[in-house]
Amino acid sequence: MDQTARVHLTPHRFFTREEWARLRAGTPLTLAEADLERLRSLNDPISLDEVETIYLPLSRLLSLYVAATQRLYEATRTFLGSTEGKTPYIIGIGGSVAVGKSTTARVLRALLTRWPNTPKVDLVTTDGFLYPNAVLERENLMERKGFPESYDLPALLAFLSDIKAGLPKVSAPLYSHLVYDIVPGDRITVDRPDILIVEGLNVLQAPRLPRDGKAVPFVSDFFDFSIYIDADEDEIHRWYVARFERLRATAFRDPQSYFHRYAMISREEALAIAERLWSRINLVNLRENIVPTRPRADLVLTKGASHRIEQVALRRL
Numbered sequence: 348m349d350q351t352a353r354v355h356l357t358p359h360r361f362f363t364r365e366e367w368a369r370l371r372a373g374t375p376l377t378l379a380e381a382d383l384e385r386l387r388s389l390n391d392p393i394s395l396d397e398v399e400t401i402y403l404p405l406s407r408l409l410s411l412y413v414a415a416t417q418r419l420y421e422a423t424r425t426f427l428g429s430t431e432g433k434t435p436y437i438i439g440i441g442g443s444v445a446v447g448k449s450t451t452a453r454v455l456r457a458l459l460t461r462w463p464n465t466p467k468v469d470l471v472t473t474d475g476f477l478y479p480n481a482v483l484e485r486e487n488l489m490e491r492k493g494f495p496e497s498y499d500l501p502a503l504l505a506f507l508s509d510i511k512a513g514l515p516k517v518s519a520p521l522y523s524h525l526v527y528d529i530v531p532g533d534r535i536t537v538d539r540p541d542i543l544i545v546e547g548l549n550v551l552q553a554p555r556l557p558r559d560g561k562a563v564p565f566v567s568d569f570f571d572f573s574i575y576i577d578a579d580e581d582e583i584h585r586w587y588v589a590r591f592e593r594l595r596a597t598a599f600r601d602p603q604s605y606f607h608r609y610a611m612i613s614r615e616e617a618l619a620i621a622e623r624l625w626s627r628i629n630l631v632n633l634r635e636n637i638v639p640t641r642p643r644a645d646l647v648l649t650k651g652a653s654h655r656i657e658q659v660a661l662r663r664l
């Protein structure tokens with residue numbers, strides 16, 4: 348097979364921004380500028396135009412997919428003669444550090460909540476399943492935060508399995524970016540939502556093959572739909588450093604912040620630290636463990652330099 352043919356060897360169908368925008372098909376805009384202000388992450392310039400162009404078609408697609416899947420779950424219950432409660436629809440959102448996963452997750456949550464068949468949409472981030480710093484330090488993994496080995500994967504899988512089984516009040520630990528660690532005793536509870544959004548770097552990763560022959564599921568085995576947010580490596584690098592600079596003037600000023608010392612040093616010194624964190628940790632993780640998961644996503648949203656989504660790739664079912 349020649350190289351040109353290989354380039355087209357993909358299960359996805361591609362849309363330009365304009366082509367995708369047309370698929371909104373009359374879906375009403377249910378968010379105002381003030382809502383967006385609340386949902387936007389630091390340094391993410393998402394606009395109402397982006398919501399109308401990209402996120403309304405996506406929320407329409409997801410609403411159709413969820414309705415179809417709910418019918419499928421109903422069929423399974425009929426087959427089994429089961430009286431079990433509803434099965435939550437789980438959406439995974441993956442991509443690099445600083446690519447804007449949290450804004451996407453929050454905007455989607457707000458839009459999906461407004462559809463009549465999915466009034467309860469919950470959101471969890473996988474950072475809650477990072478090992479606490481004390482464990483990472485002991486295992487010499489502090490420079491590997493966000494790498495597969497820094498997560499308690501069995502705990503994340505057990506959490507997703509309980510949610511998929513329709514169990515009530517399933518809880519997960521919580522991570523604080525401010526203190527840069529798991530907060531002891533703090534937990535988030537997920538109680539039989541219609542949709543659960545799971546956002547994090549590692550959501551599409553394949554487990555390492557176990558040596559003892561035991562089968563380990565993928566996190567994505569629990570997903571009904573997965574989204575990968577993509578952008579050029581150099582752009583994400585710029586966004587990471589710009590956000591670090593913004594954080595230096597905001598969150599890092601809090602004496603509780605793990606990075607408080609970086610609010611005190613010069614701008615040049617702080618930027619050198621951001622560059623180091625990016626190149627030694629996040630970039631290596633992006634190349635080794637995150638980009639390789641991209642082809643597995645059902646939907647790939649590709650951002651341009653201005654953070655705007657310029658291309659959408661949707662898996663052919």
Ligand SMILES: Nc1ncnc2c1ncn2[C@@H]1O[C@H](COP(=O)(O)OP(=O)(O)O)[C@@H](O)[C@H]1O
Binds near residue numbers: 389444447524525606
């Ligand atoms: N050191 C930090 N202090 C406070 N907030 C942070 C820090 N680093 C990241 N954040 C916030 O945490 C959230 C998740 O960031 P990240 O994991 O880089 O994913 P993404 O940028 O793709 O949403 C963002 O809302 C970001 O603004």
Ligand SMILES: CC(C)(COP(=O)(O)O)[C@@H](O)C(=O)NCCC(=O)O
Binds near residue numbers: 547624
């Ligand atoms: C906490 C994170 C691993 C992201 O976790 P996620 O919610 O994506 O699982 C990441 O934001 C992080 O802190 N990386 C370590 C290097 C750094 O400080 O940027």
